[in-house]
Amino acid sequence: MKYIDEYRKKDLILSVSEKLKTISKKEIVLMEVCGGHTMAIQRFGLPSLLPSNIRLVSGPGCPVCVSSQHFIDTAMAYSKIPGVIVTTYGDLIRVPGSATSLEKERANGSDIRIVYSVLESLEIAKSNPDKSIIFLGIGFETTAPLTAAAIVKAKQEKITNFSVLSAHKVMPPVMKALVAEGVKIDGFIAPGHVSAITGTAIYNDLATVCGLGVVISGFEPVDMMQAVLMLAIQIEAGSPKVEIQYQRVVQAEGNLKAQQLLSDVFELRDDQWRGLGTIALSGLRIRNEYSEFDAEKQFTVNVPESTEPKGCICGQILRGLKTPVDCGLFGKKCTPTDPVGACMVSGEGTCATYYKYRS
Amino acid sequence: MKTKEQSILLGHGSGGRMMHDLISDVFIRHFANEILSEQTDSAILSVGSSEIAFTTDSFVIHPLFFPGGNIGKLAVCGTVNDLAVSGSEPLYISVSFIIEEGFPISELEIIVEALAAEAKKAGVLIVTGDTKVVNKGKCDKLFINTAGIGRMREEDRLISKAEDIQPGDVIIINGTIGDHGMAVMNARESFNFKTTVESDCASLNHMIRQMLDKSAVKFMRDPTRGGVATVLNELVEKIQLGIEIDETSLPINKGVQAMCELLGFDPLHIANEGKVVIVASENEAESILKSLQNHELGKRSTIIGRIVSDHPGRVVLKNETGGRRIIDSLSGDLLPRIC
Numbered sequence: 294m295k296y297i298d299e300y301r302k303k304d305l306i307l308s309v310s311e312k313l314k315t316i317s318k319k320e321i322v323l324m325e326v327c328g329g330h331t332m333a334i335q336r337f338g339l340p341s342l343l344p345s346n347i348r349l350v351s352g353p354g355c356p357v358c359v360s361s362q363h364f365i366d367t368a369m370a371y372s373k374i375p376g377v378i379v380t381t382y383g384d385l386i387r388v389p390g391s392a393t394s395l396e397k398e399r400a401n402g403s404d405i406r407i408v409y410s411v412l413e414s415l416e417i418a419k420s421n422p423d424k425s426i427i428f429l430g431i432g433f434e435t436t437a438p439l440t441a442a443a444i445v446k447a448k449q450e451k452i453t454n455f456s457v458l459s460a461h462k463v464m465p466p467v468m469k470a471l472v473a474e475g476v477k478i479d480g481f482i483a484p485g486h487v488s489a490i491t492g493t494a495i496y497n498d499l500a501t502v503c504g505l506g507v508v509i510s511g512f513e514p515v516d517m518m519q520a521v522l523m524l525a526i527q528i529e530a531g532s533p534k535v536e537i538q539y540q541r542v543v544q545a546e547g548n549l550k551a552q553q554l555l556s557d558v559f560e561l562r563d564d565q566w567r568g569l570g571t572i573a574l575s576g577l578r579i580r581n582e583y584s585e586f587d588a589e590k591q592f593t594v595n596v597p598e599s600t601e602p603k604g605c606i607c608g609q610i611l612r613g614l615k616t617p618v619d620c621g622l623f624g625k626k627c628t629p630t631d632p633v634g635a636c637m638v639s640g641e642g643t644c645a646t647y648y649k650y651r652s
Numbered sequence: 653m654k655t656k657e658q659s660i661l662l663g664h665g666s667g668g669r670m671m672h673d674l675i676s677d678v679f680i681r682h683f684a685n686e687i688l689s690e691q692t693d694s695a696i697l698s699v700g701s702s703e704i705a706f707t708t709d710s711f712v713i714h715p716l717f718f719p720g721g722n723i724g725k726l727a728v729c730g731t732v733n734d735l736a737v738s739g740s741e742p743l744y745i746s747v748s749f750i751i752e753e754g755f756p757i758s759e760l761e762i763i764v765e766a767l768a769a770e771a772k773k774a775g776v777l778i779v780t781g782d783t784k785v786v787n788k789g790k791c792d793k794l795f796i797n798t799a800g801i802g803r804m805r806e807e808d809r810l811i812s813k814a815e816d817i818q819p820g821d822v823i824i825i826n827g828t829i830g831d832h833g834m835a836v837m838n839a840r841e842s843f844n845f846k847t848t849v850e851s852d853c854a855s856l857n858h859m860i861r862q863m864l865d866k867s868a869v870k871f872m873r874d875p876t877r878g879g880v881a882t883v884l885n886e887l888v889e890k891i892q893l894g895i896e897i898d899e900t901s902l903p904i905n906k907g908v909q910a911m912c913e914l915l916g917f918d919p920l921h922i923a924n925e926g927k928v929v930i931v932a933s934e935n936e937a938e939s940i941l942k943s944l945q946n947h948e949l950g951k952r953s954t955i956i957g958r959i960v961s962d963h964p965g966r967v968v969l970k971n972e973t974g975g976r977r978i979i980d981s982l983s984g985d986l987l988p989r990i991c
Binding site for chain 2: 335338409630
């Protein structure tokens, strides 16, 4: 298949693997901050192709996994309001909240529907004029422009029964927060799809202020091996910078139209991350100009303080301090069928990925 | 009890781990008897001096019409295949309809026509049935329940029991995987993928009979809900040996592969309705492949893996880059209502 086969060529992967052995003898730890990367690394068995001095750790890159318990609990409270239809991307419905999950609320009678695009929520709104549709907006700079586009469309088409509970987040603040916290890493493999929207400048501080290289990578094994190689070369030369490996998709300035849409509809706010606490200016709130589409302003619900599940070390895993196999619950009390933490629910979660691709 | 939920979730009907747990925790526990405990596609029953295979199935697919078929054709194929993979010759089926008030009779007729045509093709007679109508909103358009009876031959009666499987035996499939699930999903969701993916929905009894007449088979099952991965996992659990699958050998249509890449699905978890997974000794493989490839439903038949003594109870996939990973049964609710 075009754009896939050429980036999965065994010979090419092995040749990068050989090259890596000669580039650097330093102990190198690289963090990827994207669920798609976590999956590719495990699915293609990349750790076994790296020299023993280079280690990959997974950071907070899966949108479902970083959504706070409070967000899930709020979503469930909305789903219980009579006349409300909650629409959501699939994985979110199985994330355990403090007491139950959206999946169980659906079985109890709440109208919760899985959509593959936020625009489907608008169609649901049009065909159910007597109901209120609340879309659960999760994801980073990749999915947030779609939510923004839906909100703008709703305003243009005067759809009044549609709103968004936004848990959208932006990538750079959490990366800087991890560095400030003292998490020991030597460089970041950054998600290609985020930079397809934002461009490369969002990471400049990481290179110039924090002294960490960032390589924006694609999602196939050849892409990822090449990104590791580019970072190893930077580290060996002592010259951290922001580079694009995923050149077939990412341009330095990004997608200006999508950036404009994002800033028209959203503004930055402090936001909660599962297991990481509140990070300044890391979330996206709907601007006042679009407040009629902001579920938080349209509906009042009483959500008790949320509690994180006992024994779950999602927070440390999201920081790259531990791996799922360090968790006492992993594979025993916590499995994809019966997950304890969000990282086991999402197909892109670190725990689910480790479970699925364990061997 | 492995089932922890207080109420039924969609995942309990997915054909994967949750359904498996529900069946053993609730149904088997209350119904327990020797025949049911075999948990085969059809029950093998002694009637006088002969043996019959007996099966039942329900069809709640949404949408009722999809590329490659409709609920009527599917109802016959599903029932015939359950009988055929048990090694029996399908003879008679029953068909019951549960219909929602307001359902157009013109659509019902199209479905019934397809049902009759497929029954004729498969060589089975529809000999009894039932009709119920429920109030609007109490079922989604139309559901079908079937039962089927097939004649067992003495030499084939062990096929569904998987008793004689040894390390070195080969695993064969009669063509591409994942077509049905992806065709239904594309018809149902608003992706608008411009793809030619069609359901593989077909009655396999003639192809299977042709193969059994010439070759010895140790085990067969149709990989419907939960896909090939779930069939293989149920098998390794039963035989306490391992299975190794070679990813590069898996026959997958380009459209299915592309949809799976985009949506993050594993084709091994996607449902099929015209496929059979076969286990046989290596020296039978050639004759089985030849027989299958001679039939229109088996042109792309191939060996996809082997039974191994390593990692008992586990299905391991060797991927294109030489890495290895465990293939688990489907967990949770991937695509509800695909059959």
